[in-house]
Amino acid sequence: MTLLHVPVIDLTPYREGSMEGKARVAAEVGQACRDIGFLVVSGHGVPEELIKQTYDVSKEFFALAHGEKVKADRPAPDQVRGYSAVGGEGLSYSLDEPTPPDIKESLSIGPVDVPAGDPYFTSAEAGPHFAPNVWPEKPAELKPVWEQYFREVDRLATDMMRIFALALDLDENYFDGTIDKNISMMRVLRYPRQTERPLANQLRAGAHSDYGSMTILRKELSDGSLQVKNLAGEWVSVPVVEGSFIINIGDLMQQWTNDLWRSTVHRVVNPDLDSPENVDRMSIVFFHQPNFDAVVECLPSCQSPENPPKYGPISSGDHLRSKFVKQTTFGQGDKAA
Numbered sequence: 067m068t069l070l071h072v073p074v075i076d077l078t079p080y081r082e083g084s085m086e087g088k089a090r091v092a093a094e095v096g097q098a099c100r101d102i103g104f105l106v107v108s109g110h111g112v113p114e115e116l117i118k119q120t121y122d123v124s125k126e127f128f129a130l131a132h133g134e135k136v137k138a139d140r141p142a143p144d145q146v147r148g149y150s151a152v153g154g155e156g157l158s159y160s161l162d163e164p165t166p167p168d169i170k171e172s173l174s175i176g177p178v179d180v181p182a183g184d185p186y187f188t189s190a191e192a193g194p195h196f197a198p199n200v201w202p203e204k205p206a207e208l209k210p211v212w213e214q215y216f217r218e219v220d221r222l223a224t225d226m227m228r229i230f231a232l233a234l235d236l237d238e239n240y241f242d243g244t245i246d247k248n249i250s251m252m253r254v255l256r257y258p259r260q261t262e263r264p265l266a267n268q269l270r271a272g273a274h275s276d277y278g279s280m281t282i283l284r285k286e287l288s289d290g291s292l293q294v295k296n297l298a299g300e301w302v303s304v305p306v307v308e309g310s311f312i313i314n315i316g317d318l319m320q321q322w323t324n325d326l327w328r329s330t331v332h333r334v335v336n337p338d339l340d341s342p343e344n345v346d347r348m349s350i351v352f353f354h355q356p357n358f359d360a361v362v363e364c365l366p367s368c369q370s371p372e373n374p375p376k377y378g379p380i381s382s383g384d385h386l387r388s389k390f391v392k393q394t395t396f397g398q399g400d401k402a403a
């Protein structure tokens with residue numbers, strides 16, 4: 067039976083390491099990726115205390131005056147680094163029918179622990195993927211806390227890629243060499259409490275699918291505001307489970323699996339102005355993206371004579387660049403970028 071709701075999956079049996087436990091988790095994850103493209107995971111091993119610290123320092127940053135926050139402004143359109151104010155981005159721009167800008171502000175970083183002096187990370191081919199991070203001066207603890215969060219969630223992403231490999235009947239370490247120098251991004255989003263009615267079709271985050279291999283999201287509030295479009299075409303809320311992460315497949319993984327797995331459209335809806343749920347909402351998002359030079363082509367286990375490859379090969383870096391140029395060009399007549 068096709069899953070029409072986002073399942074909750076405990077990763078503990080995978081992490082404990084028995085063959086049987088790993089196979090069981092992989093089967094559950096595989097079904098979620100095929101049917102709905104989203105899953106909620108518990109037993110992930112990321113320390114709760116670190117997640118709380120990440121929220122706390124991020125909240126402190128967003129509470130600063132606008133003039134202070136813009137000191138860490140995004141340095142260039144092709145570098146997803148630093149601060150982006152409310153109105154600076156619309157996730158739906160990457161779709162064919164864009165809506166007005168999202169009602170959110172954000173702070174983003176790219177890879178941490180980039181080795182100094184290694185040309186792989188500074189070459190022309192590396193493009194903007196290892197651009198230096200833009201750190202706010204305040205609060206001072208934000209940098210070490212975020213760096214640690216990035217490392218921990220990167221470790222979880224590696225576990226997930228291994229589970230994905232098992233779910234796709236591949237060797238467990240099949241993807242390891244494609245993600246060891248990954249170009250992932252971490253971003254904290256703040257959706258302010260709303261004081262006036264949004265424009266027509268304006269959402270906290272407009273309908274979109276994510277770009278990369280997977281997204282790992284931690285959301286603060288136990289509301290149903292993150293919605294996913296299921297295979298029956300209905301919007302369903304992602305379940306809220308304390309201590310869990312929400313994980314979804316991105317467009318690149320859909321291509322890698324020759325459309326066997328789904329990069330599902332999702333959105334963040336507005337609260338009613340006078341509802342108790344109309345409060346600031348924050349989420350911590352980790353967009354996992356393989357090494358810029360990893361070549362993504364339909365996996366052998368996902369094709370057959372009846373189901374030939376639907377996509378040609380593309381590098382992870384080129385794929386990502388083609389997506390995020392679209393995201394900031396709304397209103398500039400450049401949706402084809």
Ligand SMILES: O=C(O)CCC(=O)C(=O)O
Pocket residue numbers: 157255271276283285292332333334348349351
């Ligand atoms: O904040 C959320 O719950 C979702 C954000 C999201 O989907 C995104 O930034 O891609």
Ligand SMILES: [Fe+2]
Pocket residue numbers: 274275276281332
């Ligand atoms: Fe998303």
